[in-house]
Amino acid sequence: MNRRAQLSALLALPMLWLIGIYIFSLVMLLVTAFWVTDPFTSKVKPGFTLRNFEQIIANPAYATTSLRTLGIALAVTVLSILISVPLGIFMAKVASPKLRAILAVAITLPLWAGYLVKILAMRITFTEEGFFNSMLGPLGISGPGFSIVTVVLTLTYLWLPYMAVPVYTAIRQLPPNLFDASSDLGAGAGFTIRTVVLPLIRPAIIAGSIFTFSLSLGDYIAAKFVGGSTQMIGSIIASNINLNPPIAAAFSLVPIAFVVIYLVSVQRTGALERM
């Protein structure tokens, strides 16, 4: 009896949060996706229609945007992995303790600045007369400008810490003797990284990728400020959120579906237990 009371006390707030706010709002989103908008008054009326979904499927712009967003999220994830693994190996195995501390601060520094501040920083860097072009212009190199490439770079800049930190931590936690043993048995650094390091840090890479992937998938501010004409799923949802909430709600289910598919496919690897 007493134990039950204690358990209730322990779970009261989390359950209120989870069910009252979190689940409820998601369910409302799902329900809204089946509601109707009056085309004249733009008033949303409860009802049940599949028209919102039909519209999304019928209009190729939605499909293109979905695929583009998926591609951006995957590119951000891959780029984050490509940066984080060598960086993590360097920090954990090569750098002096002092340099390691400096790099650890440098990696997590973007987390301390505001989100919009970072996007503004990227905007200044890549704008027509910006830092990138003025530095490399004399060499005949011009930057990507405001385009899908800059969106990928910006999102990588925003979410890299979520990949770099778990990857670095995982590499640091590898027993140093494994590196010695691999080398002792004749393997060079590349072979060791491929056969020993990567398989052992895979759960950390997957954990990191869940963040980089899902955070990129839901973003639209980056596309708005540094993407030029690039549209992401979020851009379309944002523009419909007042005009046509049911369409926005229906389209919101696309990134949710992507993330669910992604989680299910990595769930077997055991990466989720490490988060």
Add this chain to the structure above:
Amino acid sequence: MHASAQPAPSTTDAAPAPGAVSLAGVSKKFGDFTAVEALDLDVKPGEFLSMLGPSGSGKTTVLRMIAGFENVTSGSIHLSGTDVTAVPPHARQVNTVFQDYALFPHFTIAENVGYGLRVAGVSRAERATQVGLALEQVRLSAVADRLPHQLSGGQRQRIALARALILRPQVLLLDEPLGALDKQLREEMQIELKQIQREVGITFIFVTHDQEEALTLSDRVAVFNNGRVEQVGTAREVYEFPATEFVARFLGLSNLIPAELSADGVQSSVRPERVRLLTADTAASAGAVSLLGTVSETVYTGPTTRFLVDTESGVRIIAERANDHHPSAESAFARGDRVRVEWTADHASRIG
């Protein structure tokens, strides 16, 4: 100054046999700390050499320098006559058995043992054959498909050994390989290690802090202290004739005899079992150091009994007698008995 003169390593051989390891003037500094200082050590081909010393004495650092995991600060390392000082570990003809085994946790036992062959580009079929033989050698064929964490400590130890030996190195380095095992298993593994070394006939360099293990296993023992080698010699030499006070104390019990009491006027060490314990009325033997005293304590150890004797010259002498007769030594002398202790010069080791 070493009490035991080792024959100097032959310098006339143009090409030393595979398996010779030679360290010349090797030093290692970590920042301000000197881990190893100006070390000269020659290991003969096919020899079982133990590097014995307390933790922090530099023995593991020396092993890691031979493997190539640590660079030398100064000096040179030759392997089978070739200078390998600047050669990275993966290109050296040595393999290592690590203290905590360092098996790859994501590989099966067979994959672990075959890793070196895989690196070398040996075909899958050939690898399977050789891994099979290697596992047979350590009597663990049954666990080929398991993962390391499913094995016991002793099994993992043997897998680490098989993984290192499969590449047929000229020299096998073992870093306290039995340290994590319990006493009984450790003694079994000691015998097994010795047998395997005899079978494969390659040089074993074995790091340990266990003096009994070093004496039992080794052809020669190098005793380390504070980054220096205090003495190198056969088990018998370092035990019976310690060259320094440290060696005398580190390898079992020892009586340190001050210079004025020694036969030749130099400080020396006498092992307790070499001290004769006689009744006080026995006449002093000619040519022996002979002292009168009183038994202040007796300690029964099982196979032996130790007698602490406070001599008239102020030195406390430990005498040890085997409990092999009836009545046993235990009952021969008691606390407070007047006794004579003596030893001959050939049982005393001069300590430099």
